Amino acid sequence: MMAGAGACIRRPSWLASGTGAGALRSQRAWLPAAGRTVCASTTCTPAKRLFGHTSRLGERVVKPPKAVSADGLTGQAGTPAASHTLHKVFSDIAFAFDIDGVLYQGHRGIPGAREMLRAIHALGMRYVFLTNGGGAHEDAKVRSLARRLGMKDDEDALRGRVIVSHTPMRGWADSVKEQTVLITGSHPETARQIAIEYGFKRAVTPADLIHANDKLYPFDNLKDTLHSQSRPLPNGKSASSIEDAYSADVPPNALQIDKILVWNDPRDWSLDIQVIHDLLVSHRGYLGTVSSKNGDATLPNYGWQQDGQPELWISNLDLFWKTDYPVNRFGTGAFVEALRGVWSAVTQGAAELEFHALGKPSEYTYEYAHERLLHDYGDVGSVNAAAVQRGEGTRTRHPLRRVYMIGDNPESDIRGANGFEPADGTEWKSILVKTGVWRAGTEPSHRPDAVVDDVVDGIVWALRNEGVVDVTREALTRGA
Numbered sequence: 461m462m463a464g465a466g467a468c469i470r471r472p473s474w475l476a477s478g479t480g481a482g483a484l485r486s487q488r489a490w491l492p493a494a495g496r497t498v499c500a501s502t503t504c505t506p507a508k509r510l511f512g513h514t515s516r517l518g519e520r521v522v523k524p525p526k527a528v529s530a531d532g533l534t535g536q537a538g539t540p541a542a543s544h545t546l547h548k549v550f551s552d553i554a555f556a557f558d559i560d561g562v563l564y565q566g567h568r569g570i571p572g573a574r575e576m577l578r579a580i581h582a583l584g585m586r587y588v589f590l591t592n593g594g595g596a597h598e599d600a601k602v603r604s605l606a607r608r609l610g611m612k613d614d615e616d617a618l619r620g621r622v623i624v625s626h627t628p629m630r631g632w633a634d635s636v637k638e639q640t641v642l643i644t645g646s647h648p649e650t651a652r653q654i655a656i657e658y659g660f661k662r663a664v665t666p667a668d669l670i671h672a673n674d675k676l677y678p679f680d681n682l683k684d685t686l687h688s689q690s691r692p693l694p695n696g697k698s699a700s701s702i703e704d705a706y707s708a709d710v711p712p713n714a715l716q717i718d719k720i721l722v723w724n725d726p727r728d729w730s731l732d733i734q735v736i737h738d739l740l741v742s743h744r745g746y747l748g749t750v751s752s753k754n755g756d757a758t759l760p761n762y763g764w765q766q767d768g769q770p771e772l773w774i775s776n777l778d779l780f781w782k783t784d785y786p787v788n789r790f791g792t793g794a795f796v797e798a799l800r801g802v803w804s805a806v807t808q809g810a811a812e813l814e815f816h817a818l819g820k821p822s823e824y825t826y827e828y829a830h831e832r833l834l835h836d837y838g839d840v841g842s843v844n845a846a847a848v849q850r851g852e853g854t855r856t857r858h859p860l861r862r863v864y865m866i867g868d869n870p871e872s873d874i875r876g877a878n879g880f881e882p883a884d885g886t887e888w889k890s891i892l893v894k895t896g897v898w899r900a901g902t903e904p905s906h907r908p909d910a911v912v913d914d915v916v917d918g919i920v921w922a923l924r925n926e927g928v929v930d931v932t933r934e935a936l937t938r939g940a
């Protein structure tokens with residue numbers, strides 16, 4: 461579940477040139493990296509193998525979906541012509557899979573998920589893995605997914621497809637990556653290293669701050685454990701040069717933070733809430749100052765966050781997530797709720813906590829996933845696979861007609877897909893599985909287009925919705 465109600469989410473000015481979607485799409489960094497591949501027409505799984513001898517595939521599905529005829533295809537399966545026909549059938553649909561609770565549960569892969577992924581990859585279908593997990597590099601998430609599914613982490617069916625909650629930050633403008641950002645999460649130093657790999661130049665962690673000013677946090681500061689790794693503040697800045705918090709005369713070496721990035725669920729809520737609070741009440745993000753505008757009833761939001769304070773970005777708002785423990789565990793959304801509670805007390809209930817949210821159900825994240833699907837695996841079956849691996853032939857947008865989001869969380873997966881209406885008119889449909897946080901038999905807070913037992917049945921439902929009436933679970937999990 462997610463804590464989205466009442467969140468004050470605004471599109472930032474630096475993302476707002478043109479339409480929101482256009483602003484996001486204009487960033488080249490969203491284009492796929494070399495090394496991704498598509499299924500070449502001559503190497504894909506023949507129809508007979510996937511759908512059995514009675515399979516009836518053939519003509520491209522048109523609206524409204526109807527049973528697809530395979531007349532003339534059976535018996536030719538495996539030939540280039542037959543494979544090409546298959547690719548045309550599936551070339552304008554795609555899938556977005558949530559990971560936790562969909563492809564695995566705890567440390568156990570969902571039975572049949574591995575074979576299903578290999579099967580749809582062999583058919584050249586486009587898909588991404590869209591998770592609100594974070595705090596780790598995308599490649600690390602691929603490795604953990606591969607381990608749970610019993611696959612190799614360099615399999616094309618997995619490689620290069622993971623979008624974690626903070627992945628959209630890869631596409632942020634270079635000018636933003638030049639800014640000084642405070643970054644925190646479960647392992648702030650790891651988060652910083654990932655941010656640097658994304659291109660951020662000046663990332664500061666809470667550990668840096670308490671090492672730079674031992675008066676900043678008057679309690680056990682965990683310098684020997686969680687906050688043992690620190691770096692000097694960038695550009696010779698100081699966290700202790702300000703003596704009068706209310707003075708407008710800010711020393712030139714005072715640390716100024718431009719953005720606050722909550723990378724994933726923080727471990728040290730106390731320190732993080734303290735530091736985030738300090739920046740949100742500051743004058744223009746100078747640590748150790750207090751804005752004179754705070755509480756000014758003549759200003760929007762009673763003057764709170766109206767003085768050039770850093771934007772607060774939360775990488776996801778999931779209140780809970782599913783683990784091996786029988787009761788769902790708190791996620792980043794719980795931290796946000798705690799921060800919001802403190803903020804309400806500080807502002808005496810007068811002010812909203814203003815922040816931006818990434819991760820599902822955020823539109824930013826769905827736009828990012830949609831762009832990846834449009835570019836990464838386009839023109840299935842006709843693009844030379846080697847060219848795609850070199851990063852060529854993928855800068856063209858290949859239209860989609862329908863995308864199926866398969867998730868376990870009504871508040872994030874389903875809500876996001878139901879509400880997402882990309883500018884190109886692609887339809888996003890939502891499929892809810894019973895293997896994750898949603899408890900079957902209860903009314904989902906956001907109603908999906910379909911409820912299925914698991915991710916394999918989700919694919920079966922989707923393909924039948926496309927008119928492939930005789931596709932079966934057994935055929936998808938036969939092994940590839």
Ligand SMILES: [Mg+2]
Binds near residue numbers: 558867869
């Ligand atoms: Mg999930």
